Amino acid sequence: MAFAVLALPSVAAFAQNTNSAYFTDGYLFRHEMNPAFGNEKNYISVPALGNVNFAMRGNIGLSDILYNVNGKTATFMHPGVSAGEFLGNINDKNKLGADVKLEILSAGFKGFGGYNTIGVNVRSNLGVTLPGSILRLAKEGPANSTYDISDFNVHSDVYAELSFGHSRQINDKLRVGAALKVLLGDANIDAEFETARLTLGEDAWTAVTNAKVQASVKGLTYEMSEKERGPEGDKTIHKYVDDVDVDGTGLNGFGLAVDLGAEYKLNNDWRFSAALLDLGFISWSNNMVASTNGERTFTTDIHTFNVDDDADNSFSREIDRMGEKLASLYELQDNGDAGGRSKMLGATLNLGAEYTLPAYRKLTFGLMNSTRIQSKYSWTEFRLSANVAPVKMLSAGVNVAAGTYGCSLGWILNFHPTGFNLYLGMDHTLGSLAKQGVPLSSNASVNFGMNFPF
């Protein structure tokens, strides 16, 4: 429940870069994907609507979880869904991510020998990793094996950034750029199973956990519960984190980051570009820690059952003891505020190569690689696009991508007559939807914006 509450801000916000527009002519926010990119015109964005991006990424989607069995929607646990069918759609490491970027205000103008940008953004990202072993355990049923579910993690950041960018032409082939970002932290949460291992051996069943939640949210406290566990007459009181309470909100951290980029024009047909984004950190002012305080182990080997109902280790009493030990595996203790902490942002590396068709120079082809470098939540994709700018006021592109989260189809439509810019695009088309309109794939994005170029 705690995780759900803390994840809400990131899901409810917007924005992420529109990779489909990396090579799109007239797209005003290319500098956010590579600070070396400049615009031909100055611009100012419509407040809060200049660059609105919402993206979900994942290699496991609703269609991997739900199936149609005998004409009815059923979960993968339905006996009518074969293990082979389900597990064929499941990866060893399953990832879900949501990146949101909302441009509050942005402006670009020429000056200082180059092109300058100023932007105020609200950004959020959410990452969840889910080990395939836990899904295999659920579907195939338990077997005498070891299930390592340590890759069950949740991460979320919410922060605002104030960016100042500048790019300039170094020579007729090379253009470089950089952006300095002042970061205002709102919330950061990391929940990790450092160890989560279930060994169903033939001699003993053992479970080992080591979990830790670090939350840097202003006014956040953990709520504790007490419960008596264990057999009658030998119960012990267990105190554990049961909920969180957030009293108030506000800035909770400060940080700095830079974007660095370069573009090289090889000739009239080929251009190459590279950028490293969000290279920086946020220093959070608190760190509310809930933890198992090291590894906790449960093993059946220490439990010996006695058929004598009156014995201290009778079946019912020993089952109660096992229940107590099992509960200890996931009971987190409130370790209080561990003090401030600094965390690196997840950096993004973008590499691009663009080829202009000599026969029809309004048509270009681009290959982009975008890689998020964020530990467990890292991902990468390659996107091949065809971009066309048939007239000055309109440009468009279509692309296909393949990467960590599978394949996707994207498109961009950028309408940029004089004095106004409207774009709409999707890095990942929604694809199939459930009857209620929920995407069956976890990969989807919506990108749009309205700006005033001048």
Place this chain on the structure above:
Amino acid sequence: MQKKKFISPLLVAAVMSLFSCVNNDYDLSDIDSTIGVNVKDLTVPINLSEVTLDAMLDIDEGSQIQKVNGEYAVVESGTFHSEQINIPSFTITNLGIDPIEDKIGINVPAALPSGSGMKNRAGETNPLFFYTISNAQTNIRLHEDAKGVSDFIVSIKEIGVSDGKGQKAEMKVTLGFSGLENFVKELEIENLKLQFLPGLIGTFSMGEYDKKTGVLNIGNIQTAGHQLELGIQVSSIDSDAGYELKDGSFNLNKTCYVSDGRIAIYERNLNEGYWDGSSLNFAKLLKDFPQEISYSCRPEISDICVTDFTGRVKYDIDGISINPVELNDIPDVLSQTGTKIRLDNPQIYLQLNNPIYAKYGLTAEANLKITSYIGGVPFSFSPDNGGVDIKKTDNKFCLSPKKPETFYKGDVEDDNGGTVSVDFTEGTDMVSFTKLSDVLCGGKDIEPDNSKLPEKIEIDVVDSKMAEQDVKNLKLGENIGSVNGTWVFYAPLSLTGDSRIKYTDTIDGWNDEDVDAIVISKLVINAEVTTDIPLNLDFTAYPIDKDGKKILGAEGKPVSGTANVQHTSDKAPLTIEIVGEIKHLDGIILDAHVKGTDENLSLKPVQAIKLDNVKAKVSGTYEKEL
């Protein structure tokens, strides 16, 4: 051309948007939440404590199977009391003795001077004449019929008697003479011998009594009243004198008479009328003196109450009754049809006193009969030699096939609901009772299928008696005491090799929503078993459904799993395999067959079954709509 260029990207966008389409196969508002979890050959390790017999049998405190001296035993006990031992006294009454009435004639000595007087009154040595007392006799018959004399009195050597009022028995013999009252002042009876009852022991008022012959030698005696009264106070009678006790009748037929004696008339006895001065008118005397006089002999004997006796006696000790042992509180595991238990060494303990030994040194004996009732059919067993000999004042016996290592010591419920302690560890005599092993199985006459533990065991003390033996001065009519004792039926559960226990139990109530969602296709339990319980166990478990019916397999036969556990100190493999589709499981029917072992070891609460390396390998599914 420009128009076409403008429209083309819009068409592309429109086409792109068509990539989003609704798939009606996915309706999030109506999701079938049925789940199915498959398990295939999942080994579940289970650690089990050793299971003691104490836990398995779970004996109630009031059960007839108890834990005694560290072993299980059927224990029943109680007390018993005989009736008072009392050999009644008897009284010889209504002795009708015909008196002797006779005439005795005068004898005149030939030397008597005819017509001359003899004036010397003193010093004469010869009587003037005399009357010889005749030997007329009367019968004395002492008799008491069978109603009066206890059958327990076999023979009598001597009896102690009284008058029934606490005094010695009185006898009296009165000799009377009539006809000389006018002639003589007193009678002198010479050499008087009276034949009377022989064997009397007591005090005679005169004379010397020969107990053997019954002759009372009185000798010479004077009597002024013309009669002589002889008194006898009798304390006892020696039966050697000819008394007969036969068939409960006491008889003595004797005659009483004066066997010798005479009335001698001396001058000094004569009245003055025959004296003339100092001269005796002998002629007148001779003329007047009666030629014969009347003589009577009147024996009188008061009621003779026989108070004790010496002789041979026997006695039936009655009233010893032991309540049947109702075996109605035996654990279910032992009380079902098909159970046939032959115990290795059951024991019956008896502790009893012998009051007649304490007072008279008499021994007793008692035979025992154990009868077990199985289905109303009695089966009786007796000790090898019939019973026990009660040769001491306090007696302890252990009746069993063989001498136990330790004798019983414990508490016994007394008549008042309290307890008394009994200790047979010392001074207990062994009595061999080989057949007692069969008391719980009815011998070999019952087919195994019909056999079961008896519903009742009767312990009868039969023919408890004091055998015929000599006794001295045994008081009659006196409460000597009763035989009091305690008994303990102590049967250690030590089963012989041919003992069988058949036990069937239904354990159900497992089914609930979750259990009902489980379908087990195969269950194999492997373990290593060691047990010091001296039993060999075969059991079969039948899964049952919610209707209590055995779950059938593919061939229409009940799905089942069997196992065999042998009494062994070494680890032995144990495998229970149940193969078949088990649905709607609600419990199991457990069908166990237990055999005893040839070691004949007792079952003890601490004995246990230890299962090591228990691994349950299960295959099946769990299917449920959440």
